[in-house]
Amino acid sequence: MLAQLALSCTFAVPAFAAEKRASGEAIFTGAKSCASSSCHGGGTGRNEFLIYNRKDRHVFAAGILGKGTSLKIAEALGIGDPAKAAQCTVCHSPMEAVPAARLAAEMKSNPDRGVSCEACHGAAGEWLRFHTRKDVTYQQILATGLRDMIDIAGRANACVACHLNLDESIRHAGHPELFFELAGQALAEPPHYVDERPSLGPRSWLTGQAVALREMSWKLAAKRDERLFVRWRALVWLLQMTEPGRKGLPAGEDFSAMQSAADRLARQAAQDLWTGTRVSSLLKQYASSHGEFGDGKADRTELRRRAEVLVPSIDRLWAALKKESGIVSPEVDKDLDAASVLARQQDDFEPAQFAAALSQLDAALGRALKP
Numbered sequence: 001m002l003a004q005l006a007l008s009c010t011f012a013v014p015a016f017a018a019e020k021r022a023s024g025e026a027i028f029t030g031a032k033s034c035a036s037s038s039c040h041g042g043g044t045g046r047n048e049f050l051i052y053n054r055k056d057r058h059v060f061a062a063g064i065l066g067k068g069t070s071l072k073i074a075e076a077l078g079i080g081d082p083a084k085a086a087q088c089t090v091c092h093s094p095m096e097a098v099p100a101a102r103l104a105a106e107m108k109s110n111p112d113r114g115v116s117c118e119a120c121h122g123a124a125g126e127w128l129r130f131h132t133r134k135d136v137t138y139q140q141i142l143a144t145g146l147r148d149m150i151d152i153a154g155r156a157n158a159c160v161a162c163h164l165n166l167d168e169s170i171r172h173a174g175h176p177e178l179f180f181e182l183a184g185q186a187l188a189e190p191p192h193y194v195d196e197r198p199s200l201g202p203r204s205w206l207t208g209q210a211v212a213l214r215e216m217s218w219k220l221a222a223k224r225d226e227r228l229f230v231r232w233r234a235l236v237w238l239l240q241m242t243e244p245g246r247k248g249l250p251a252g253e254d255f256s257a258m259q260s261a262a263d264r265l266a267r268q269a270a271q272d273l274w275t276g277t278r279v280s281s282l283l284k285q286y287a288s289s290h291g292e293f294g295d296g297k298a299d300r301t302e303l304r305r306r307a308e309v310l311v312p313s314i315d316r317l318w319a320a321l322k323k324e325s326g327i328v329s330p331e332v333d334k335d336l337d338a339a340s341v342l343a344r345q346q347d348d349f350e351p352a353q354f355a356a357a358l359s360q361l362d363a364a365l366g367r368a369l370k371p
Contacts, residue, residue, distance in 0.1 A: 058115035182208025201320035
C-alpha cells in the first residue's frame with residue numbers, strides 16, 4: 001500500500017483482535033494473506049501481489065541457493081545445504097528462520113520461501129485486517145507494526161542490510177561483492193507499486209548512497225578493513241561532490257562521525273526535491289571528473305572503486321533527467337553504456353581508457369544539455 005490514507009481521524013487506534021503471542025511479538029501470516037482478489041491479488045490497480053509473485057526477483061531469491069555458485073560457497077564454508085543454512089537463508093529466505101511460535105497456523109508447515117511480503121513490510125498479524133479500514137490514518141496503521149515503505153529513507157533502511165552487508169567469510173568463500181543502489185535496484189525488481197512523487201529517482205539514488213555510506217562507516221568503526229576502506233573512500237568522494245554532501249559530511253576518517261552524518265544526509269535526501277537544473281549540474285560535474293582518472297600517479301584500485309560508484313550515479317541522474325524533461329540523446333546513451341562496461345572490468349580496469357570514455361560522455365552531455 002503506497003498511497004497514504006488522506007484521512008483526518010485523530011482518535012486512538014480502535015480495538016482490534018490482533019494475532020499476537022503472549023511474548024508481545026506479532027505473528028507472520030504469510031504471503032497468501034495478501035493475495036486474495038479483493039486485496040493485493042486483484043485486477044487493475046490492485047495487482048501488487050500478482051506483479052511481485054510473477055516478476056519480482058525477491059521471489060526467486062531462495063531458488064538460487066540450490067544451484068552452482070551457492071553450492072560451491074556452502075562447500076567452502078562447510079555449512080551443508082545452503083537452502084537450510086542460516087548464513088544463507090537470513091537474506092535469501094528469511095521466513096524460514098522465524099520461530100514456529102510466530103507463524104500463523106497455515107505457515108507452520110509451509111513457510112514462505114524467498115523474500116516474501118512480510119520480510120519487507122513487517123509481521124502482519126496486528127495490521128493485516130486493520131490496514132484496510134477507512135476510519136484510520138496511515139500513522140495509526142504504522143503504529144500497529146506496518147513498516148513504513150513510503151518514506152524513502154525507511155525504504156532504504158529495509159533493503160540495505162541484505163543488499164550491502166556481507167560477512168567476510170562468505171565473501172572469501174566466493175560470494176560476489178554486494179553493492180547497494182536503491183533507485184536502480186528498485187526499478188529492476190520490477191516495482192509492484194506505483195510511486196509518482198516528484199524527483200523520486202534522484203531522491204532514491206542519493207538516499208540509498210548515503211545509507212550505504214552509513215553502513216560502511218558502521219562496519220569500519222567496528223573493524224578496520226582495507227578493502228572496505230577503499231570502497232568507503234570512493235563513496236565519500238562521490239557524495240562530497242553533491243551540495244548536501246559537501247556541506248554535511250565531515251572530512252577525515254572519523255567513521256563514527258561519518259556514520260551519523262551519513263544518516264542525517266539520507267533523511268534529508270529523502271525529502272529534498274530536485275530541479276532539472278540541479279540534476280543537469282551534478283551530471284556535468286560527475287562527467288567532468290574524467291581528469292582525475294587520467295592521473296597516472298593515482299592509485300589504480302581507488303580509481304576503479306570510484307568508477308564503480310560514479311557510472312551508476314550518472315546513469316540514475318541521466319534516467320531521471322530524461323523522464324522529467326523528455327530529453328533524448330542516443331549519443332549520451334551510447335557513451336554511457338561504453339563507460340559502464342569499462343567501470344565493471346575490475347582487475348582489468350584501465351584508468352586511462354575509462355578517463356577517455358568519461359571525457360567523451362562529458363562532451364556528449366554538454367551537447368545534449370546545451371540550452
